[in-house]
Amino acid sequence: MIPLLIILLLAALLLLLIRRGLLEVDLSLPWFLALLILAAASLNRQFVEGIAAFFGILYAPIAIILIVVFILLGLIATLALAVSRLRQRQVALTRHLAQHDLRRVENRPAPDESGKNTI
């Protein structure tokens, strides 16, 4: 009962963060999946025993630690990908802005843009 309450509380917290605009909906999906897996692990003994048997872990509760480690790795990887995408967009925006500024200073359109003098 207590594990279920904790999971529900965390889910409510997740929803609150999304509603307040503090967490992007897309980025909340891995967290949601993590909560689902933790809920399954805390409510279903056979799930944990199955994982333990698959990995050859003799003491089944240790499998929960393994599950948590994999969840954390997955979350970190997701965040790293998100940060990389942000960086790429930041660079693209910077280049676009710089060209906009230079276009004003050059005081003329780029030759391709003017449509003149093209061969």
Place this chain on the structure above:
Amino acid sequence: MAVDADRGEQGHDVLVFVPSLNDVDRLGEISQAVAAALPLARLLVVDDGSTVPIDRRILGVDDLLVRLPTNMGLGVATHVAIDHALAYGYQIMVRIDADGQHPMDAILELLEPLRADREDVVSGERLNPGAGNGGLMAGLVKGYFTLVSRLLTAGRSPADVNTGFMAMNRTAMSILNGTNLYRFPEPQIFLTLGRAGLRLAAHPIHQQPRRHGKTTLGWFQAMRLLYRFNVIALNETLGRRRRP
């Protein structure tokens, strides 16, 4: 291919790119020296998020100045210059550093083989690389970059792949335009262009000493540089060869 008739009249076929990060002391001198040595060239200063924005008045009237909103790194600054050079039909882009270490009179020697279409990229090979660049760590890291670059390009890359003094034609610019240049992009530039089969040449120069400060490389920074370069080198080796 677009031809800019205006440029033919003005003769602005060379873009001299100067990246600057909190390095303004010699920009005025550089602007005047470039105007004297290359009256046909256009100077583009890219302020890579300096703490104090560069004062436009220290540059010449025809010089271009663009300020990036935050420090994005030399790779992005180089992309800004290449984007502009390609968009406005510049045939050659020269890069020189804002610290005034690169001799202005050597620019013409870099340009000559490019104009004659004998080379695609000409770099200034420092005969005295120790001037202003301190530290055993920096020397080791740069030596490694040079060794790997020459191995992967079958000797095509220059002996000094860490130099920021270089000139390149539109072919080289187009190839770099399709890549992602990172911080400290010099070895990546020579590695990428060498692997693409471009003609790379080096011209010996004597680097002026720094007026203040020196390059220092701590262990952590060295490890990051090594890691980044190795990943780029592996990527270039495994990926499809870029063709001009």
